[in-house]
Structures are given as C-alpha cells and as structure tokens.
Amino acid sequence: MSIDTRNVHGVTILDIQGRITIGEESALIRNTIRGLVKSGQKNLLMNLADVRTVDSTGIGELVSSYSHVADQGGALKLLHLTKRTRELLAITKLLTVFDTFEDESQAVASFA
C-alpha cells in the first residue's frame, strides 16, 4: 500500500494505492492523516480510486480519521469510490456521514 500526497488549491489530496485493511495498511492511514493535521493541513481529500480492498478495520480507520480531522476543525472527504468501497459505505450507512465525489475539481471546490 502507498499514499502519495499533493496540494491543489489548499486541499491536500491523498492518492491511495493498494488496500485499507487490518494491520500496517490501516496504521499507515492513521499516521499519515494525523501527521498532516498536525502540520496544519486540515482540508483532506482521500482518492480511493486505486483501493481494491477495504475491510471492517479499514472502514473503522476511515471513520476514525474523519472524526479526528473534524475534531481539529478540518474536513475529510472521499473521492472516486470503487463500486465495492461504495457498497461497504452504503451498507454501514456511512454514505450519510462522508461527503463523496466523482469529480476532483468539484471535490476541491467544496472545501471553499
């Protein structure tokens, strides 16, 4: 699993590749998000287009990250959900919690 970050108009986009599952992958998400927030980057957009597998721990990590960023006065939103990730968020009712986007420009603009 890898996470590349880039900044677009004040929004930090995390391009995630691989899977978000129990173990090192979830820990990497947690540490990366907390590190960004600590450095003052609180408008975060997670690009999940290349995430092929998410398990319950991974969903938990997304929720935990969402709460942490919100608690620090920022926002965490999701971009390019795969069909499977969307299904997991739908059945857990988390699509009612997360702002999700299919278009990166629209997603970035939503932070303004």
Next chain:
Amino acid sequence: MSDSEQRETDRQELPGKPAGKEFQKEFEMSFGSNIEFLDLVQEISESITRMAGFDDEASHWICLSVRESVANAIQHGNQQDEGKKVGVRFRIDRRRLLITVSDQGCGFDESSLPDPLDSGNLLKPSGRGVFFVHTFMDDVTYHNLPQGGFEVTMEKRLKHTT
C-alpha cells in the same frame, strides 16, 4: 420440501461422491494466532471460492467474510496468543461452500454486540466485522465447542441453487 431438506437431499445425490462423504471437496488448515497469516488465508480463500464456482464479485465478499472471521478469532477469540490455534475448514459441494473458523477462546454472545447501524454507533471505529459476515454470507451460526473453544460456520450457496 424446505430449503434445508432440499439441500440435504442434494448432498445425498451428489454424483461421484465417495460413499459416506458429505462433501465433494474439503480443505482444512490450522495456524498460530498471528495476524500476519491473514494474507495466506485470503489467498487460499480466493483459490477455493474459484474452485467452488463463484464469480469474482461473490468471491471477493466471501473472502472478506473469511478475513473478518479469522481476524476476530485471532484478536478477540485467542487474544493474539500465538500458542493458541485458529482452524479454518472449507467444504464444497455442488450447491454451496461451507466455511468454519474456530478458535480456542471463550466466544461471545452475538446478541450483546452493539448494532453498527444505530445512529449512536456510526462513528465508532470498530464493531462492523460480524455485521459484514452476516451481510455477505447466506447463513451464519456461532457456537461454543464441547471440547472448549468457539467457532463460526458460514454458508454461501451458488447462484444456480437459489
């Protein structure tokens, strides 16, 4: 005839089934309670679901259910004690895949688990694993073993049987 009676009849009529054997194919493994074995379990699960005849989509969700059950067995059942074993058993017949995951823990009361869909629980970071298993498998049963330990049995029926 009820669905379970039908399945029982089908099992008895399996072509080429060895006498006295309920299932056509069986595979069993046992390993110490280390989360690092999850990827190996995943790879084996993928092979077996394909062998059973499930498509990629069904296979993905079955394998996720196995991962969740094995992770629960390692973390909650055996408390990550590597001296305690987790067992996984796959049984295939013409109509279904039956998977049993066992551990050496004390088990849990399923009715005591919080509902992850309750509005007060939506932002909790844990508590969705058992929910996923119930969502993606057709039948799920949990029970304590007479010799000690706990196991979950999950059944997924092939589409042409429904």
